[in-house]
Structure formats: structure tokens, C-alpha cells
Amino acid sequence: EDQVTQSPEALRLQEGESSSLNCSYTVSGLRGLFWYRQDPGKGPEFLFTLYSAGEEKEKERLKATLTKKESFLHITAPKPEDSATYLCAVQGSSNTGKLIFGQGTTLQVKP
């Protein structure tokens, strides 16, 4: 069964304190791994799609990496506006488009 586990559940950082969020996955034939940001009361905002092990993508202070078993979202020198819940999801090889989501990591960045 396809499964996604994110850690930690919650993370509190000081502004400028870099860290990483983890997404471990089990899927039959990875078609893509997705990272989203979700602010309270809003829908998930797309950040990255990673397709194969070794791939990396960057956007401002965020960098996503992928191995055969997990993905990391690295946050460099975070700012308070980076506070949000970060969701990881995988899509298997069935080509149905279905995403399996993890529980998310809630990040709080204090000034």
C-alpha cells in the first residue's frame, strides 16, 4: 500500500535558522513526488514536483531533494512569512492522477 510519512509534525525555528523537513514514502512505481505549502484556511499551494532520485529543485529559500525512499525540503535562512504547513504527496505508476498525502509538517518561524 502506498504510504507517506512526514517528520517532524511541528517545527519551530528562529528567523535565519536553517533546517530540513523529511518525507518518507513507499509507493509502487513513483511517478512523481510533490511538495505543497498550505496556509490556514487556504488550499495547498504547489511548490515542486520531483520525478527521479537525485533530482533537486529550488525556489527562493526552499530546496527539495529526492532519493529512492525519501525527500527533503530544506529551508535556508527562513523568514516569518515561511510559516505554514508543508505537505508532501506521491503519485504512483497507476496513472490515475491520485495523490497520497502525508500528514504535513507545521513550521513556525519566529522573528
Added chain:
Amino acid sequence: SAVISQKPSRDICQRGTSLTIQCQVDSQVTMMFWYRQQPGQSLTLIATANQGSEATYESGFVIDKFPISRPNLTFSTLTVSNMSPEDSSIYLCSVDSRLAGVTDTQYFGPGTRLTVL
């Protein structure tokens, strides 16, 4: 990226009633999906809305409870029928943008926050 709107943005409903949620996309898309996000939980797929045919439901979700329509490539509705307090959730529409030439990226609407009393 696709721009997705949902109506209503939120509603408070009485037990036993039904609510229809609309999802409108600003471009034609191949695949549209409906997800549920229960309080404090992550997203769970309810069904895939297929244009011109019946929706494909995930395990634990049935058509009588969550009827879905998809009359064209830019619009879909989800009805939550005979509601109970357990149906209180955020309902999210998403689209797969592969028709736009970018494969396998899903974009989400702003969500509909439903409270059932």
C-alpha cells in the same frame, strides 16, 4: 498554472440537508479531483471527476453520499448528501494540468469549509 475557484467558500448546514460545491477552472483540463481535509488531518481523495462519464470513487466513498458531475472540461460539482456532523471538513477541488503541456502537476482550489450542525 491553472486558476481554480470554488463556491461557496464556506457554509454552515443543518444535519440531513445537502450542499453542492462548484469548481471552475480557467482552462480546459483532463483530470479533476475532489479531496476532503478533515479538521487537523491531511488530504484524502474522494473521487476523480471524469468528463462525460461517471466519477471514479475511492474506497470508503460512495456515489449516493458524494454525487459528482463533470459536464465539461472546466467545471465540476460535488454534492455532500444527507449531511451529518462527521462531514464537517474542507472540500478541495484539484486539477491535473497535463492538458496544458505540464504533466503531473496538480493545482488546488481555495477549498470549501463546511460545518454541519
